[in-house]
Each structure stands twice: as C-alpha cells, then as structure tokens.
Amino acid sequence: MSEQQQSLLDHNYDGIQEYDNPTPGWWNWLFAASIVFSFFYFVFFHIGGAGWTTEDEHSAALARNVRLLYGDLKLTGDEPTLLKYMNEPDWMAVGQAVFVQHCAQCHQKDGSGINGVNLTDDHYKNVKKISDIPGIVRAGAANGSMPAWGTKLHPNDIVLVSAYVAAMRGNNIPGRAAEGEVIPPWPEYVAPQVEDDAAAPDTPAESEE
Ligand code: HEC
Known part of the structure; x- marks a missing residue:
C-alpha cells in the first residue's frame, strides 16, 4: 500500500487509530455502473415490451x-x-x-x-x-x-x-x-363426467393368484 492511502486519521477510539483507505476509483465506477445497469435491466425484463419480460x-x-x-x-x-x-x-x-x-x-x-x-x-x-x-x-x-x-x-x-x-x-x-x-355469449362448457368407480383403472380384477 502507498503512503498516501495509509494516511492516519485524526480520531482515536480507546487507543485504536484508523488509516484512511478509500475504496479505489474502479470500484466506485463499477458501483455506479451497476446502478445504471439495473435501471435498464428493470425496464427490459420487468416492464419490457411483449416477449421480453x-x-x-x-x-x-x-x-x-x-x-x-x-x-x-x-x-x-x-x-x-x-x-x-x-x-x-x-x-x-x-x-x-x-x-x-x-x-x-x-x-x-x-x-x-x-x-x-x-x-x-x-x-x-x-x-x-x-x-x-x-x-x-x-x-x-x-x-x-x-x-x-x-x-x-x-x-x-x-x-x-x-x-x-x-x-x-x-x-x-x-x-x-x-x-x-x-354477439350471443359463448355456449356454456360442460366438463365431461368422470365416472369414478366404474372406470377406475385400479379395480383389482386380476389380483388374486
Ligand atoms: C398487425 C396487427 C395485428 C396482429 C399482429 C394481429 N391482429 Fe388480430 N386484428 C387486427 C385488426 C386490425 C383486427 C380488426 C379487423 C377488422 O377490422 O375487421 C383484428 C381482428 C382480430 C379478430 C377478430 C375480432 C373481431 O372483432 O372480429 C381476432 C379473433 C383476432 N384479431 C385475433 C388475433 C390473433 C389470435 C392474433 C395472433 C395470432 C392476431 N389477431 C394478430 C390486427 C392484428
């Protein structure tokens, strides 16, 4: 680490002192860029046009x-x-x-x-x-x-x-x-009747051996 980054800060907590170690420029740029990116991401994938979300x-x-x-x-x-x-x-x-x-x-x-x-x-x-x-x-x-x-x-x-x-x-x-x-309403849909016992495939017809 360079001298500059390690400049000692004034304050002192019970004898503990801190160096001033700022986050590097590239990190700040990455942070800002991810915020900008998230805006476009949100628009595209959450409120985007047909087929995008x-x-x-x-x-x-x-x-x-x-x-x-x-x-x-x-x-x-x-x-x-x-x-x-x-x-x-x-x-x-x-x-x-x-x-x-x-x-x-x-x-x-x-x-x-x-x-x-x-x-x-x-x-x-x-x-x-x-x-x-x-x-x-x-x-x-x-x-x-x-x-x-x-x-x-x-x-x-x-x-x-x-x-x-x-x-x-x-x-x-x-x-x-x-x-x-x-126009007149669509005809009513009548679901086909399921005959539960007669047609049940698990009737144990051949189970006795
Ligand atoms: C380029 C634009 C366009 C696209 C794409 C399109 N439509 Fe249409 N659709 C129209 C227009 C305009 C009318 C009205 C036609 C008229 O004035 O008679 C219409 C009418 C209809 C009607 C008849 C409604 C009525 O009141 O008679 C149906 C059903 C329909 N569209 C379904 C679809 C379906 C399903 C698709 C996709 C597979 C589709 N349309 C894609 C423009 C479009």
Whole structure:
C-alpha cells in the first residue's frame, strides 16, 4: 500500500487509530455502473415490451413444454374443442405464449387492443360464434390489417390461441373502444363426467393368484 492511502486519521477510539483507505476509483465506477445497469435491466425484463419480460419467458418455456405433448394430436377448431381447451390452464399456456409473441403487438398482452380490436368485450366485427375465431386467425381480416396466420403457425397453435382469445371475452378491459356488434355469449362448457368407480383403472380384477 502507498503512503498516501495509509494516511492516519485524526480520531482515536480507546487507543485504536484508523488509516484512511478509500475504496479505489474502479470500484466506485463499477458501483455506479451497476446502478445504471439495473435501471435498464428493470425496464427490459420487468416492464419490457411483449416477449421480453421474465414472466413472458416463463410462459414461453411452459408452452414449449406443453407442445411436447402434440405428438399426433390434431386439434380442430370446432366449438367443443375450443370450449374444452379454454378450460385447461396447462394448454392455455400455449395460447398465451402464442398471443404474447404474435398478437400482443396489435391487441395488447391483455387483449384490450391498440391497432387491433379489443378482444375482451362482447363486441365483434368478424365473429358471430366461437368457432369463427380460428377461421379469422387463419385467414386474417380487413385486407390484412389483421394478418393471416394460417401458414405461419402450427395448426394446433392456431386452435389454442383461438381458445385463449375466446377466454379473454368478458374481461372487459378498458382499451380500444368497442367495435362491431354484440354477439350471443359463448355456449356454456360442460366438463365431461368422470365416472369414478366404474372406470377406475385400479379395480383389482386380476389380483388374486
Ligand atoms: C398487425 C396487427 C395485428 C396482429 C399482429 C394481429 N391482429 Fe388480430 N386484428 C387486427 C385488426 C386490425 C383486427 C380488426 C379487423 C377488422 O377490422 O375487421 C383484428 C381482428 C382480430 C379478430 C377478430 C375480432 C373481431 O372483432 O372480429 C381476432 C379473433 C383476432 N384479431 C385475433 C388475433 C390473433 C389470435 C392474433 C395472433 C395470432 C392476431 N389477431 C394478430 C390486427 C392484428
């Protein structure tokens, strides 16, 4: 250590004296730089645009996981399929991830709309019944101001994002003003009955030997 750094301070605590040993310049700069960095980090990863935040990354990872189940699964965009998947939170992770990545730039993450219409109210321009949604997503609308996704997304992704959009209805988030007509509510979803004892696979039919 240099003489300068070791200059003895005036005070004296019960005979104990201190050297003046300031933190080095590089350390101070690093400290200041980390504060500046944290500001950008916070903006980017916590309130950032669509697809940037840690939360979005988590939902994209969940979606990748669920997609592993696609296998031979071919979802049709009919009414029972949409109603079923709307009520399956695991599968809706895929719908959400697709929406955040491809649709939020126009419809907002929460569906409240900017240059795309508000998807959270009861008004629709191109949709009369729930099963119209996948068709609009595939083919687009208004001469491409709503782009066609038919060739850009996996067919199952289209059905799942459509179910996700259908589920946004009724959230009524203030955003872009309502456009189009009020349409009848979606049909009610009746979960399939699980017959607990008759179908239970653990019936010990062959257990006696
Ligand atoms: C480039 C902007 C843009 C993107 C990206 C976009 N949309 Fe749209 N979307 C629109 C516009 C604009 C309309 C309204 C079309 C019209 O006026 O008929 C619309 C309409 C819709 C409708 C019909 C709503 C109604 O009232 O009839 C649905 C459903 C929809 N979008 C879903 C999606 C989904 C799902 C995605 C992502 C896969 C998506 N959109 C991506 C701009 C966009």
